[in-house]
Amino acid sequence: MTQEKTVMERLFQTLDEKAKAFNEENGQSFIENLGLAMEHVYKNERELLEQATLQDRRKAFQFAYLSLLQNEEIQANHQIxxxxxxxxxxxxxxxxxxxxxxxxxxxxxxxxxxxxxxxxxxxxxxxxxxxxxxxxxxxxxxxxxxxxxxxxxxxxxxxxxxxxxxxxxxxxxxxxxxxxxxxxxxxxxxxxxxxxxxxxxxxxxxxxxxxxxxxxxxxxxxxxxxxxxxxxxxxxxxxxxxxxxxxxxxxxxxxxxxxxxxxxxxxxxxxxxxxxxxxxxxxxxxxxxxxxxxxxxxxxxxxxxxxxxxxxxxx
Structure with a gap:
């Protein structure tokens, strides 16, 4: 039996997938596309976003950021x-x-x-x-x-x-x-x-x-x-x-x-x-x-x- 994903996990997965999809479309950096992914969720995924606490949202952002770093070499001052x-x-x-x-x-x-x-x-x-x-x-x-x-x-x-x-x-x-x-x-x-x-x-x-x-x-x-x-x-x-x-x-x-x-x-x-x-x-x-x-x-x-x-x- 698989455990149902928490709101934070669903939010993270949405951000992660959307940022990677944007990256394939536009070729901009993963960090820029994470910004676009957050904007997409804010405008188009209101139901999911409104279930999430401030902590859920911040953690989803942090995990998505860290996930994207595995795909992209970044300079030290881009670390969060x-x-x-x-x-x-x-x-x-x-x-x-x-x-x-x-x-x-x-x-x-x-x-x-x-x-x-x-x-x-x-x-x-x-x-x-x-x-x-x-x-x-x-x-x-x-x-x-x-x-x-x-x-x-x-x-x-x-x-x-x-x-x-x-x-x-x-x-x-x-x-x-x-x-x-x-x-x-x-x-x-x-x-x-x-x-x-x-x-x-x-x-x-x-x-x-x-x-x-x-x-x-x-x-x-x-x-x-x-x-x-x-x-x-x-x-x-x-x-x-x-x-x-x-x-x-x-x-x-x-x-x-x-x-x-x-x-x-x-x-x-x-x-x-x-x-x-x-x-x-x-x-x-x-x-x-x-x-x-x-x-x-x-x-x-x-x-x-x-x-x-x-x-x-x-x-």
């Missing part, structure tokens, strides 16, 4: 942020913004929009205004299709996230920062974290952009390399963070999520300084345990709650 990372980041945003009913939340270098979708899924009791900034035209189009498919509001800005942004005063900035060198030296020389010689680090410049775009006392939750504060050129970064923000936490994501220690990432949480409002805290440095180990994970949550009570009693 896994939901295991997106959901923990969303949980942290929820902890720090617990008293808020509305939030203006911006995602810099937002890719296909999966990180924003994961955060939205966690923060169901808050009205979120999403701004997504993505330079790659394929990914920015996919994120528009994803917003329709999920029926959640994304304002998508198809631009280089290191160039001046079209908005400011965000309550929260999130981002899974691409690692590498930024080629536009004229722009990096205008910024505090640009290097005097040679190309600057794009992830350093994006940290500066995030902090600049925050309203005073707003928070940034950024996925960064775990070795962010090691090696050359870190003094400049450390000084900038110390001058402009109150650093809150540096949390290493579970090692099991990464191929090797060099590829490991962490979540950097900073609060933009505001005169007479923000105050220094004892920075929370911790390893987030493997999500498959509930006992250790409960221990981490208990430590986080204790830290919040001691350092942010008003939240």
């Amino acid at each position: 942020t896994p939901d295991s990372i997106g959901l923990i980041l969303g949980f942290l945003v929820k902890q720090f913004m617990a008293n808020q009913t509305e939030l203006h939340i911006a995602d810099i270098a937002s890719g296909a929009g999966h990180l924003s979708a994961s955060v939205h899924e966690v923060m169901t009791d808050v009205t979120l205004m999403h701004h997504l900034v993505e330079v790659d035209p394929v990914l920015s189009r996919v994120s528009v299709h994803l917003a329709n498919f999920l029926e959640i509001p994304f304002d998508v800005y198809p631009q280089d996230a290191i160039m001046p942004l079209a908005f400011e005063e965000a309550d929260v900035i999130i981002g899974d920062l691409p690692i590498g060198y930024y080629p536009v030296d004229e722009r990096s020389h205008e910024m505090s974290l640009g290097f005097e010689e040679g190309h600057s680090y794009s992830h350093h410049l994006l940290i500066e952009q995030a902090i600049t775009a925050l309203k005073p006392s707003g928070y940034a939750f950024l996925i960064v390399p775990s070795n962010l504060f090691e090696g050359d050129n870190v003094k400049q970064l450390q000084n900038y963070i110390a001058t402009e923000t109150e650093m809150q936490a540096f949390l290493n994501l579970p090692a099991t999520l990464f191929k090797n220690e060099k590829a490991r990432k962490s979540i950097l949480i900073v609060q933009k300084k505001e005169v007479n409002v923000t105050k220094p805290v004892e920075v929370l440095l911790a390893n987030i345990p493997d999500f498959k180990n509930p006992q250790q994970f409960q221990g981490f949550l208990a430590d986080l709650n204790t830290w919040m009570t001691e350092n942010h009693p008003e939240i």
Whole structure:
């Protein structure tokens, strides 16, 4: 006896088959055709879509994206942020913004929009205004299709996230920062974290952009390399963070999520300084345990709650 497929499985199968069919018709990339497949389902498969929860829809998108990657070699910055990372980041945003009913939340270098979708899924009791900034035209189009498919509001800005942004005063900035060198030296020389010689680090410049775009006392939750504060050129970064923000936490994501220690990432949480409002805290440095180990994970949550009570009693 075959098990009946869940709504999520049916939705995934529909997206997967439709994207592959479009690919045979038009020869565009699988990622572009996944965007078209989501649009097709949104317009023509309403009955199936309306049976699906937000989580069903997001998971179907994630599985379809991962399925298409088996057919197509893609560049590293086209990888989506896994939901295991997106959901923990969303949980942290929820902890720090617990008293808020509305939030203006911006995602810099937002890719296909999966990180924003994961955060939205966690923060169901808050009205979120999403701004997504993505330079790659394929990914920015996919994120528009994803917003329709999920029926959640994304304002998508198809631009280089290191160039001046079209908005400011965000309550929260999130981002899974691409690692590498930024080629536009004229722009990096205008910024505090640009290097005097040679190309600057794009992830350093994006940290500066995030902090600049925050309203005073707003928070940034950024996925960064775990070795962010090691090696050359870190003094400049450390000084900038110390001058402009109150650093809150540096949390290493579970090692099991990464191929090797060099590829490991962490979540950097900073609060933009505001005169007479923000105050220094004892920075929370911790390893987030493997999500498959509930006992250790409960221990981490208990430590986080204790830290919040001691350092942010008003939240």
